[in-house]
Amino acid sequence: MLAAEEIQEALNLSSGWFLDNLWLVGLIPAIGFALIMGFGKKMPNGGSEFGLASMVASLVVATGAGLQWMNRVDSAEEAGHGGDEAIGLLQTFGRSVPRAAEGAEAAPFIEPVLTTWVWWQNSGLEFGIGSLGDGLAILLLWLVAFISLLVQIFSLDYVRDDRRYTQFFGALTLFSAGMLVMVMAPNMIQLILGWEIMGLCSFMLIGHWWEDHENSKAALKAFFTVRVGDVGLLVGTAIIYFASSDWIAVNLPGKSGFDIDAIQAWALSGDSSASGAAILVAATALFIACIGKSGQFPLHTWLPDAMAGPTPVSSLLHSSTMVVAGVFLVARIYPVFWEGFNIANGGLSFIAMIGAITIVIAALLAFVQDDIKKVLAYSTVSQLGYMMLGLGTGAWLPAVFHIFTHAFFKCCLFLCAGSISHSGSHHSFDMKKDMGGLRKHMPITFWSWIVSTLALTGVIPFAGFWSKDEIIDNVGNNGYTFLFWVGLGGAALTAMYMTRATYLTFFGEARGAAAGGHHDDDHGGHGDEHDLTLEEHELELATVGAPLGSDHADGGAPKSLGAAANAHGGHHDDHGPHESGKLITIPIVILAFFALTAGFANPTPLAGDALGFNLGEGVELIKKYVEPGHEPVALDAVTPGGPGESLTPFVPQFAEEGEGGKDAYASGCGRTTPPDGAVCFFPKVKHAVPELGKILLSLAVVAVGYTFAIGFCLAFYKRRDSRLVGLTERSRLANAGYKFIVNKYYLDYLYENVIVRAVAHPISAAAYWFNQHVLDATVDAVGEGGKRSGQWIYDNVDQKIVDGAVNTSGAVASETGRGLQSTQSGKVNQYGALIFGAAAVGAIVLVIINVG
């Protein structure tokens, strides 16, 4: 334990202890994982204590680093005004902090804290492993450590008595290690390391109950789909590495094309290697990886299936943290995408298009799900689309902010779903069969759900409003009017599907397990394994008019060992729905609190005014501390060992901008080439000035969405309005549309039944047939031919012609043997001599041919 003074010392501005030792955040959970796997089973709590302890320790370091980073930014700003602290800061970190320019728009680039060790080398270049501490990295480190800790606490109760409790915590902790290692990565290789470890953990945790084929199938599907995207990661990394190497060797000696800071500087350098096809292809390739990892259209199909994993996994990996890895990658090396897709000039980027498509198609899919977790899964996909939309249109800050707020409320919603299945619906996730009217029985879960839903749908003042609205607002402000309306439309859809889910879960009459009736021997309703087939879906559709409380046989057969093992034995003596225990509700309440308040980390000032309280200057904390400055930095200052070791007073500036706000962005990092002797690390992004009208517009859209959805739910589910019920039966158009959505746009069909089946069966079978019947048959035929010609020669040549001369040949052989200075003896000698002789003849022939 650190003494209080030491803690104070470490937190002290003049110390950079936490920033310098940021790598601990990733290392601690890795050690925790090793301890769980090594000793977990022998521990009284099955190893979960190691997991929790490592997450607490990581969170402490991440928090300390966050505070010190804020100090660093503050003092750099003061340094810009000529304060004395500048000297102290410079001495502390040993590296320069560029002077801030005077004036309001100036944003000095605060140098990240870099700690690396040599990890591997190739071609004489050494590549490192370590940590890169800047605003983005530290924000996400803290977020991941925090959410991971809460989910682990939740899991203590939720997976109690699970047959693989220790492995569960091991994988969960390894996941956190992987994510933290990725977030702090100073280079692409470490990023890939973390990225793939997360993929492994996702595989392990989705397939946690692997006795059941459905689960292992979902696990494989997730791994493959992401792996398909990863091809882009490999290709993109390769292109960037080699394309940038010449520029980096000249301008940033000691760095390589894997280093993230070097990549950023290269992309914004305006060098000919950083423009044109190479960077466009690299950006596209990398974005394909992001499509896979962050569940963007058209590779989103794995994410809903991933809900086969235990709920804490869905909550941590598949909603709040892992799936934002793709968004993070785009944000991390944003200059590559900025230049590659020409975002500066309002080019309609690949990222923005994919993001916008994803928002809509995923939101529509969320309407037809009966599984509460799948509603949330599609909602996640849709929200990730918002983040991508923001990044693709130049709204970097709102997108990153949305990662932050989304993590709280989406994690909370999933944990609520877990709480419901744990205590309210007897392990079912089916809203139509086993839920309804739960608000009375589970008040804490209910209110947390409501808060998070309001946050998700972007109702002021909940967290989602501040981030999502900012994305939509900035999209419009950057000139993408159509995408602005898509974003608004998506917000209305969000309100609608969440209303439907809320209504089915918490309102109306109790059905199935929620009504207290439980499936005696039927654990088939266990939502974690629940996967309705197409026929069942249609059946649902047809029978939607029937009383929803009716008994569903659901196959009837007892599910496998996996389901039985998850029945949590003693928990269900009292079968009625009830509120969950403290270990479950406390994390939920904490998350709900953040869902309510996290938005105030970066409130738009005008919106605060609209609410009637003055937030004052500098309230946009995320903007201040996380968004990198867009001022160019003197090359000397960033070159290790260069004059930057001492203070460099001169920071090259862009030429003074002209009057008038509209052209304020005409020059600057990422818009024009940086001046000689300087590099840029982050482009000059625009920020929308909030307008009351737009805020009211988006709130109105959400309100309309709510109104419509509530009206629909009351009419459809409560009153069973005959105009709506069975509509898909009567209208061909409605039926076709419904079928199209229920079948997930037939993408899964395309992937699984067409592509995968073709590769796994006909194509591989054909390749193997070719192998056996063409290649191998040739080999056999040659062998057979050799044998036959040998026989023929023996019969016709050897016996008839050579036999007489056998004594002569024997003499020749023994001569050759002597010539080889018989250090060897016996058969090896003869064999060697024969080969040697034959080869010599061949060689002579070859030489004659070549010379002649």
Next chain:
Amino acid sequence: MNNLTDNNWILSLGTFLPLLGALAIMFGTSKDDERTPKIIGILTAGLTLAVGIATLVLFDYDQAQNLQFFVDAEWIEVISSGYTIGLDGISLPLYFLSMAVTFLVMIYSWDNMPEAGNPKAFYSLMLILQTGMAGTFIAQDLILFFVFFEVVLLPMYFMIGVWGGADRKYASLKFFLYTMFGSAFMLVAFLALFFQTGAESFSFAWLYEMGAGIDRDVQIWIFAGMFLGFAVKVPMFPFHTWLPDAHTQAPTQGSVILAAILLKLGTYGFVRIALPMLPQGAQAWAPVIGILAVIGIIYGALGCLAQTDMKRLIAFSSVAHMGFVMLGISTLTTFGINAALFGMVAHGLITGMLFFVAGSIKHRYHTLEIKRLSGMLLQMPKMGWILGFAAMASLGLPGLAGFWGEFPAILSAYSPHPSLNEALFRTLMVIAAVGTVLAAAYLLWLYQRTAFGEPTEEFAGQSDAEHEAAGHDGHGVAHSLSSAANTDEHHDEIHDVQPTEWIAWTPFLIAIVVFGVYPQLMFKVLDPAVTELVKTISAGIPQ
């Protein structure tokens, strides 16, 4: 290059010590004695490994680009061939790997002799094999190299032919003849090279110096001969068809050594001999090698997907993995060749491990048919985990050794040697990257079918783990359901990983993790030597 001659006895000792052990077993033990040959064998291999460790300690890592422990003695004067041996950063990892693998395989054999028995012959053959493998990696003379290269062939032929599976005769003969076929061409090429460089010396140093001066057309022809010899050994598509048969029929020990070391003789030959001695030949052949390598990656993976036998699947995966290695070599760059050499060691460890597991599964279930195996994680949790670990390593998961061979090899194809066609190699890079998806597909699919799920009825309820589970908790559904079905049929118990298996496997598992987490351990040794080698190659290719 400066040759270091300190401690130059150590390589000869390390190489020929196993031969002494083999002689001791052959003449010092009786055929009925089961234990003594094993003890002598393991002791000899252990001593050899100790010499190997001493070599690691004495090696000067700051001069990894130079040949160390260098000996240049007269041998067969009449053909100007010398006993020239030495070790640099390229050879060191493979040289040591061969010693470690042989030792561990012998330990494994203590409890797991193949059915034909006769440890006396088995252990002495393995020791002879070890001499051949180690010798190949230290030889610095073409004839010496060739002799060691061929010495390896016979013991492996007997191992497959005597201790192999049902179809062993066919497989062993095919292995022998196919390799001999390649060797003949290789020898012709060696001799042609010898005569073309003035017929003065077979030593590598001489040939590095003089080889580049040969006419381009002649280089291409000579390279063709070497290509055949080495490509069969690697094996590269389309010369790979001996491999699945040899692997499937070979005893576990044979498969492990074959995968871990023997295949590397071919790739090592390319790097050590063909590329630097015939730079223009290499430059002309590089696109062919690159294309065949990438075909091998995709084709091998498709072959895997079509397999119904686990061991055959692993064998086909070697074709795909060696494709990555050859892709790295074909770029003729430091980046690519470093990756290839790392990949060789990584593949040796990982595929060796997979064959060990396959052998142990066969030992317990008496089958490797994938559809008869299921729920291995329930029946043998530890074995299941090890299989999963090895599969993950094999598909190139970062943090494990396989990644560091595969990923840089793919990367290197983006920027091949300036004399090569960039567009072609970039296309190859993308196709090779797609190969990683297929690798994930066949390995995880294999894992899903064998390890996940419930045990098949045939084997359910026969494992220690299930008995224990049934005894301790109330969820023994699988047991109660299946034990009834199996009461009339008596099978051996299915045990989890046994002590000898742990001893033999743990070093593999540790090495896979250590090289994965800290690859610099090996890159630091490889990189200077490869840089030197690529200098030789580049100097021989006119701009």
